[in-house]
Amino acid sequence: MSGEACSVTASETVKKAIGMKLSEFSEYTGESTQTLNNWFNNYPRRFNLLVKGVAFEKTQDEMLEAGVE
Numbered sequence: 001m002s003g004e005a006c007s008v009t010a011s012e013t014v015k016k017a018i019g020m021k022l023s024e025f026s027e028y029t030g031e032s033t034q035t036l037n038n039w040f041n042n043y044p045r046r047f048n049l050l051v052k053g054v055a056f057e058k059t060q061d062e063m064l065e066a067g068v069e
Helices: 010-018 022-029 033-042 044-065
Strands: none
Touching: 010 022, 010 033, 010 044, 022 033, 022 044, 033 044
16 A cells, blocks of 8 residues: 555545535535535544434335325
8 A cells, every 4th residue: 555545525425425416515504615624624523423313314205206105
């Protein structure tokens, strides 16, 4: 390995995890894109928990729409 850090962005993380653009994620969560980028860089656990929460909520909503309770 070269020892270089992998430079993944908040936008790439959200897109890969839940298929949303960062702007859509921002609207969904009510947090600005700047805040989300700051959390991604400075509070990664907070950011990841938010992504996981939205992923869970989206999955739950899709299941309810499909008639699965």
